[in-house]
Amino acid sequence: MNVFLKIEGLTVEYRSGNRHVHAVNDLDLQLGEGEVLGFVGETGAGKTTTALSILRILPNPPAKVLGGKVIFKDQDIIQLSDREMRAIRGEEIAMIFQDPMTSLDPVKTVGDQICEMILLHRNCSKKEAWEMAGDMLETVGIDRGRAGDYPHQFSGGMKQRVVIAIALSCKPSLLIADEPTTALDVTIQAQILELMKELKKKYQSSMIMITHDLGIVAEICDNVAIMYAGGVLEYGSVMDIYKDPRHPYTRALFDSIPDVHRDQARLKVISGLPPDPTDIPSGCPFHPRCPHCTERCKTEKPEVVHLNETHWARCFLAQEEGRYEHE
Amino acid sequence: MIKYILKRILYLIPVMLLVTLIVFFLMSITKGDPARIVVGESASLEEVEAMRESMGLNDPFFVRYLRYVRDLFLHGDLGTSYKSGLPVMKEIMSALPSTIKLSLAAIIIAILVGIPIGIISATKQYSFFDNFTMILGLIGISMPIFWLGLLLILLFSVRLGWFPPSGLTSFRHVILPAFALGTQSIAVFARMTRSSMLEVIRQDYIRTVRAKGQKESRITLDHVLRNALVPIVTVVGIQFGNLLGGAVLCETIFSINGVGRLMVDAIKQRDFPVVQGGVLFISLAFCLINLIIDIAYAFLDPKIKSQYK
Ligand SMILES: Nc1ncnc2c1ncn2[C@@H]1O[C@H](COP(=O)(O)OP(=O)(O)OP(=O)(O)O)[C@@H](O)[C@H]1O
Ligand SMILES: [Mg+2]
Numbered sequence: 001m002n003v004f005l006k007i008e009g010l011t012v013e014y015r016s017g018n019r020h021v022h023a024v025n026d027l028d029l030q031l032g033e034g035e036v037l038g039f040v041g042e043t044g045a046g047k048t049t050t051a052l053s054i055l056r057i058l059p060n061p062p063a064k065v066l067g068g069k070v071i072f073k074d075q076d077i078i079q080l081s082d083r084e085m086r087a088i089r090g091e092e093i094a095m096i097f098q099d100p101m102t103s104l105d106p107v108k109t110v111g112d113q114i115c116e117m118i119l120l121h122r123n124c125s126k127k128e129a130w131e132m133a134g135d136m137l138e139t140v141g142i143d144r145g146r147a148g149d150y151p152h153q154f155s156g157g158m159k160q161r162v163v164i165a166i167a168l169s170c171k172p173s174l175l176i177a178d179e180p181t182t183a184l185d186v187t188i189q190a191q192i193l194e195l196m197k198e199l200k201k202k203y204q205s206s207m208i209m210i211t212h213d214l215g216i217v218a219e220i221c222d223n224v225a226i227m228y229a230g231g232v233l234e235y236g237s238v239m240d241i242y243k244d245p246r247h248p249y250t251r252a253l254f255d256s257i258p259d260v261h262r263d264q265a266r267l268k269v270i271s272g273l274p275p276d277p278t279d280i281p282s283g284c285p286f287h288p289r290c291p292h293c294t295e296r297c298k299t300e301k302p303e304v305v306h307l308n309e310t311h312w313a314r315c316f317l318a319q320e321e322g323r324y325e326h327e
Numbered sequence: 328m329i330k331y332i333l334k335r336i337l338y339l340i341p342v343m344l345l346v347t348l349i350v351f352f353l354m355s356i357t358k359g360d361p362a363r364i365v366v367g368e369s370a371s372l373e374e375v376e377a378m379r380e381s382m383g384l385n386d387p388f389f390v391r392y393l394r395y396v397r398d399l400f401l402h403g404d405l406g407t408s409y410k411s412g413l414p415v416m417k418e419i420m421s422a423l424p425s426t427i428k429l430s431l432a433a434i435i436i437a438i439l440v441g442i443p444i445g446i447i448s449a450t451k452q453y454s455f456f457d458n459f460t461m462i463l464g465l466i467g468i469s470m471p472i473f474w475l476g477l478l479l480i481l482l483f484s485v486r487l488g489w490f491p492p493s494g495l496t497s498f499r500h501v502i503l504p505a506f507a508l509g510t511q512s513i514a515v516f517a518r519m520t521r522s523s524m525l526e527v528i529r530q531d532y533i534r535t536v537r538a539k540g541q542k543e544s545r546i547t548l549d550h551v552l553r554n555a556l557v558p559i560v561t562v563v564g565i566q567f568g569n570l571l572g573g574a575v576l577c578e579t580i581f582s583i584n585g586v587g588r589l590m591v592d593a594i595k596q597r598d599f600p601v602v603q604g605g606v607l608f609i610s611l612a613f614c615l616i617n618l619i620i621d622i623a624y625a626f627l628d629p630k631i632k633s634q635y636k
Contacts, residue, residue: 057537059529089540097538102531107553107629117539150629166539 003071004206005031005054005174010068012049012058012230021277023049025230025285027068028304031206031223033173038217038238039210040253041227042274047210048098050227051176054208055093056085072174091121094172099183100160104151110137110162111147114169121170136165139202140195157188164195171203178210196220214257218242223310226250229275229285236311246305246313249286284315292317328625331635335618339611344396346610350603351392359597365409395603405607406600408593415604419586423608425495426585429577430570432505437512438563444513445520445559450547452525460517467514472573476507476580493582504581508573512566519562523555530554556627564620568613 012024024046031037041047052058054070056077069076072093077085097103105113114133118124124132134144140161151159160180167175180196181189197220200207209221217224217238224241226234226249234247245251252270272289275281281288287297296316305318312318362378363370370378379385383394398404405415444464448457483503484492490503527533528551536550575587582588586605593601625632 052534055538057534059534086540086542089538091540095538097531097535099531103535105532105536105550105554107627108550116536116541120540150633152630153633163535166535 003030003074004033004035005029006069006071007050007054008069008071010050010053010070011066012046012053013064013066014049014062015064016062019278022280023063023230023277024053025280027227027231029225029232029235031174031208034204034206035222036200036207036209036220038221038224039208039227040212040214040217040224042212044274044277045227046230046277047227048178049230051095051178051208051210054174054176055089055095056080057089087121090117090172091170092172093174093176094167094170096160096163096167096175096177096180098178098180100156100163101183103163104159106151109148109150110154110165113162114147114166117166117169132169133165136169137162139168139199140165157184157192160184160188160192161195164192164199168199168203168205172205174206174208175203176208176210179212181213181216182211193219214253226253229280230277231285231314233286233315234313236307236313240308240311244307244311246307246311246318247286247315248290248292248317250313252289328632328635331625332618332622335621339614339618342614343607343611347396347399347603347607348392350606350610351395352388354599354603355388355391357597357599361409361597361599364597405604408601409598410593410596410601415600418589418601419604419608422584422586422589425583426571426574426578426587428495428501429504429508429583429585430567430574432501433509433570433574434512434563434567436505437509437516437566440509441513441516442520442559444517446524446547446552448517448521449524449528449551450543457521461521464514464517467510468518470510472507472511472576473580475510476504476577479503479507480580495581495583495585504577504583507580508570508577511573512570515562515566516559520552520555520559523558524551527551527554557624560620560623560627564616567616571609571612 007027007029010024010027010029011022014021014023027046027050029037029050039047039050049058049063052063053065054072054077058065065078068078070078072088077088080088104110108116111130111133114136115126115129118129118132119126122129122132130147134147137144137147142158142161142165146154151162154162160183164180177196181192184192193216200220209216211217221238223235223237225232226241226247228249234241234245234250241250242254245254249270256270270289275285275288281298282301283299284290284293284297284302287293290297294316302314302316302318304312304314305316306312307318360375360379362375362382362384365382366374366378383391386394395406398406403416405419407413408415408418411418444460448454448460451457480492480503483490491497491500492503494500495504524547533546533550536546541549574585575591577583578585578588579591586608590602590605592598593605625635
């Protein structure tokens with residue numbers, strides 16, 4: 001197996017009437033086996049849409065994949081039949097969703113919801129599946145005696161644990177976690193994050209961690225993809241991105257984090273508005289907000305500039321070493 | 328749960344008492360002298376007065392009402408029909424099986440046809456099937472029972488001779504009246520099933536199931552339909568109630584000796600005890616249907632179930 005996960009030129013659009021929302025535009029991404037990729041971007045950047053495309057569970061209509069390849073373990077999963085794809089979902093690729101409050105079926109017990117996943121992919125009896133579901137609950141820190149309870153009897157943090165238990169129950173080789181902590185309050189966030197770190201060690205699966213929290217990325221990721229307006233602008237190891245960011249947008253993201261050690265009078269906000277997904281700017285999508293914008297940026301889309309084996313950026317100025325020092 | 332059901336059954340008693348009071352009151356202010364009806368048009372004034380006295384019609388309203396309730400609760404006695412002289416209970420009991428057969432057949436047809444149509448429409452939203460059946464449904468909802476009934480008789484009995492036009496003695500007799508009675512419900516169930524399933528299809532938890540690798544057909548039945556069931560069961564209950572009203576018309580058109588027809592005839596002849604008894608039975612049926620629906624909720628919605636534990 002040469003490629004674990006590689007996305008090339010993925011383009012996804014949401015259509016409603018005459019409105020075309022360009023959610024994902026010509027997106028490139030790669031992920032090696034056992035790696036954890038941080039997928040960072042503002043709200044509306046297309047992170048969830050990308051994740052749903054990998055599992056092929058975009059709502060259709062309105063979503064439509066207009067082009068691109070999603071190579072997973074050497075096969076393009078966009079080309080697979082529905083039946084082949086169903087075998088991959090849950091078994092090979094599993095997902096933890098953004099909002100645990102709405103991710104569980106309200107009329108089924110949590111035990112049944114874990115069992116459903118196990119029964120779909122394992123040859124076992126209902127009773128064995130129920131046992132395994134109990135084991136999974138214990139793995140995520142819930143008493144197995146609660147398997148017969150319904151989602152409304154759990155708190156938000158516990159629901160997210162259940163969702164994690166479902167996702168991990170068939171030991172997927174790729175786990176996509178879509179902002180697993182955003183909807184939870186801060187102390188619970190820390191607990192869930194801790195749990196995910198533990199499970200990452202235990203299960204050794206590759207992971208895509210979608211977030212807009214650069215702190216989370218630093219804690220558990222190996223590589224980072226910086227997403228903007230439906231495309232990846234910069235990709236690299238955590239070291240590369242944190243120590244040597246090359247794209248102006250990545251720089252701006254780091255600048256917008258308040259730093260207690262520096263006496264910053266106020267938070268730096270990225271100037272300008274986030275892009276309108278129905279009307280993505282020509283050339284480099286970040287050019288209207290970029291402090292280093294040139295004429296060329298407005299018309300021509302920058303190609304990928306490789307800085308080392310893993311680090312690349314889509315910016316004409318990426319090669320210019322030390323250009324930020326004067327600021 | 329058992330406790331809850333028992334409690335609900337006990338609640339039926341005051342409700343039914345109130346219903347009897349209202350019906351009794353309405354009957355007592357209706358024009359027409361029951362004594363005159365019993366003795367006939369040609370009887371003299373003295374004879375009528377003697378009859379009034381012996382029927383207890385000269386007693387105050389509440390005395391008469393309490394007597395009625397006492398007889399009902401202690402002896403299951405609903406009085407005697409003015410026309411036939413038979414006990415009302417007996418008349419209703421002989422008419423009841425037809426009405427039950429008819430309305431059960433109608434509701435079962437409506438469920439078996441309406442809900443699957445709704446399921447297919449929801450999974451294939453805006454397809455030809457969806458548009459076609461929803462237009463048909465609109466027509467079905469706005470079709471009056473008596474008109475549809477006559478149309479069905481004209482086509483299937485008179486023209487084609489496939490089904491008998493009247494009576495209720497065999498299975499073949501049930502088909503036409505049950506369809507006439509159930510058509511509106513078919514349309515209501517199809518529309519309700521479709522809309523509440525479309526509501527559920529959009530939910531995040533359906534996406535979670537899809538992400539597990541579940542088959543579309545199982546997603547539709549196990550998760551979407553299952554979650555959409557509460558509103559569907561609600562309209563089934565409401566329609567079942569409405570159907571009892573429709574049965575009156577339907578029994579008249581198809582000459583079926585049911586409770587509805589019994590009451591229509593009784594109203595025409597001012598046979599008050601029969602009317603009262605009929606209304607009482609229909610109200611009781613209404614209450615029982617509601618009770619069953621409420622119990623069904625508890626089984627369908629775990630949130631309600633945990634309240635009753
Ligand atoms: N079902 C949908 N119909 C129409 N547009 C949609 C739909 N889902 C998402 N979009 C649009 O697609 C774009 C990308 O959405 P997406 O949910 O992928 O963003 P995201 O990066 O996950 O954001 P967030 O951080 O808020 O979760 C947004 O502009 C959004 O409005
Ligand atoms: Mg999202």
